[in-house]
Amino acid sequence: MSAIKLYGNDHSPWVQAVMLGLHQKKLEYTRSTVPAPELLMSWGVMMPAASFDGEPWELESKNLLARIGFSPVSAEDMAEIRRTWQGVLHRADFWTRFWGEFSLASDPCPTQPMRLLNNFLRSFTVLYFFLFIRFAVLMGRRREPKSYGDQYRSWEARFAAMQGPFLGGDSPDSVDLLLFGIIQCHCSIPVAPVTALQTDPGLVHTRRWISQMQNCFSDYPSLYSGVYFEPHSPPPEPAGAIDQLAFWLGAITILAFFWISIPLVVVLAYRNRKLRG
Numbered sequence: 001m002s003a004i005k006l007y008g009n010d011h012s013p014w015v016q017a018v019m020l021g022l023h024q025k026k027l028e029y030t031r032s033t034v035p036a037p038e039l040l041m042s043w044g045v046m047m048p049a050a051s052f053d054g055e056p057w058e059l060e061s062k063n064l065l066a067r068i069g070f071s072p073v074s075a076e077d078m079a080e081i082r083r084t085w086q087g088v089l090h091r092a093d094f095w096t097r098f099w100g101e102f103s104l105a106s107d108p109c110p111t112q113p114m115r116l117l118n119n120f121l122r123s124f125t126v127l128y129f130f131l132f133i134r135f136a137v138l139m140g141r142r143r144e145p146k147s148y149g150d151q152y153r154s155w156e157a158r159f160a161a162m163q164g165p166f167l168g169g170d171s172p173d174s175v176d177l178l179l180f181g182i183i184q185c186h187c188s189i190p191v192a193p194v195t196a197l198q199t200d201p202g203l204v205h206t207r208r209w210i211s212q213m214q215n216c217f218s219d220y221p222s223l224y225s226g227v228y229f230e231p232h233s234p235p236p237e238p239a240g241a242i243d244q245l246a247f248w249l250g251a252i253t254i255l256a257f258f259w260i261s262i263p264l265v266v267v268l269a270y271r272n273r274k275l276r277g
């Protein structure tokens, strides 16, 4: 594979899984936090999406992982992975925290003018996800479990029974990457599941697996969990001051033009749902 383009923000669990996979396979790729026009026209701001060697953009993290050489994921495993996403709707409890953390997750483009433009434009995707989460909360989609540790019980049993250090054996495979991607998401704007994962006495093997994943990805630049789990590591490099400024200018602009940006969010979200059935 000579050219891989990835679209997505590293706060997304599914984007994280693909980034981890690309990192593990040592595949070179470019990433943008702004969707290419043709992608925006077809799928809105849905992430991750990747284009391999100039081919049309493809969606679905598990398919993208399969495309770069990881194993297929069963529907049962996928459902069990998704169950560990509880708590994610708390990310937008405080708008200052939500927007503040996203202001630090810079677009990675190496060329400064392009990066500034992307940081300006990506504020729209942040508005999209902010409204998306607030709407889900408003519609009563957030359920408070007795313990956020419970969503990891079935995984704890699997971690206790596994032969090698990872579910994939000697090295992480798709299920490790997708599951770890969700943990990166929980840690990118820390929510209650992080405390449960740190302290629940019944999640000893889960914590051991997290440490093994962190050892394996010690040189991965978007490792948000390193702050919370051993072996500890610093958080990802925050955006520079000018990049943050570009992001906030973008945020102010889209809020000033809310009569355009908010209906656009609604149209894109609705169309995405319709297209994906």
Ligand SMILES: N[C@@H](CCC(=O)N[C@@H](CS)C(=O)NCC(=O)O)C(=O)O
Pocket: 012, 013, 014, 044, 045, 046, 047, 048, 059, 060, 061, 062, 268, 269, 272
């Ligand atoms: N099944 C997809 C899920 C991707 C997904 O839900 N991405 C979120 C960001 S974390 C998104 O872009 N949502 C936009 C929307 O649903 O309109 C995958 O595994 O890639």
